[in-house]
Amino acid sequence: MRFWTKSEVNGTISEASVTRRKILATAVTGIAATLALPALANAAEWSSNESANAQIVNEFCNAWTSHDFDKLISFLAANIAYRVDETHEPIKGREAVSAAIKGFLSGVKEFKVLHTLAMGPMVFTERIDSFVGGPFKSWHGVGVFFLKEGKIVEWSDYTIVMNRV
Numbered sequence: 001m002r003f004w005t006k007s008e009v010n011g012t013i014s015e016a017s018v019t020r021r022k023i024l025a026t027a028v029t030g031i032a033a034t035l036a037l038p039a040l041a042n043a044a045e046w047s048s049n050e051s052a053n054a055q056i057v058n059e060f061c062n063a064w065t066s067h068d069f070d071k072l073i074s075f076l077a078a079n080i081a082y083r084v085d086e087t088h089e090p091i092k093g094r095e096a097v098s099a100a101i102k103g104f105l106s107g108v109k110e111f112k113v114l115h116t117l118a119m120g121p122m123v124f125t126e127r128i129d130s131f132v133g134g135p136f137k138s139w140h141g142v143g144v145f146f147l148k149e150g151k152i153v154e155w156s157d158y159t160i161v162m163n164r165v
Contacts, residue, residue: 039124053147057123060152061111061143064129069105073098077151085141086158107134121147137163 046054060075073094082089082097091100109130117124125143140161146154 007146046118050120052150053121053123053145054116054118056147057125057143058113058116058149058154061113061125061127064105064108064111067105067108069098069102072101072105075152077148077153080152081154083156086156090154104131104134105127107131123147135164137165139163 016077056075060072063071063075076094076097078094079092079093080097081092082100083090084100091097109132111127112128112130113125114128115126123145127139127141127143129139131139133136139157139159140163141157141159144154144156144158145152149158
């Protein structure tokens with residue numbers, strides 16, 4: 001994508017360095033800001049299904065601290081699709097997602113949920129995930145979850161800030 005800007009100083013026109021990644025990061029930051037300002041939102045009360053979905057996702061995020069693999073997997077549907085971040089294709093199927101979780105579970109210190117928003121079958125979390133013994137100290141981002149019949153069917157994470165060790 002190409003964007004052009006006009007200089008306020010000398011009136012010249014030049015190509016701006018705007019990428020899809022910058023646009024996506026701006027959009028995700030906007031979502032996070034929306035999640036961070038619930039007092040300003042004029043949203044309706046959650047339905048009982050939305051409350052149940054939010055509780056499932058928050059319990060899933062809290063379960064990472066215990067490193068209880070079986071408990072974590074119990075939250076996932078058989079046809080789960082998990083996108084680690086905005087730069088990766090989704091991992092599909094419970095077996096493949098289970099293998100991915102096994103690969104980094106021991107390095108997880110905490111998934112700290114800062115804010116949760118539920119809308120129908122969708123749950124959005126703003127989180128800070130903390131790690132030990134790996135390339136990252138922490139990850140701050142937004143998780144988007146789609147639930148069906150009490151199970152997570154799709155889970156995608158979008159990065160706001162990643163802190164390397």
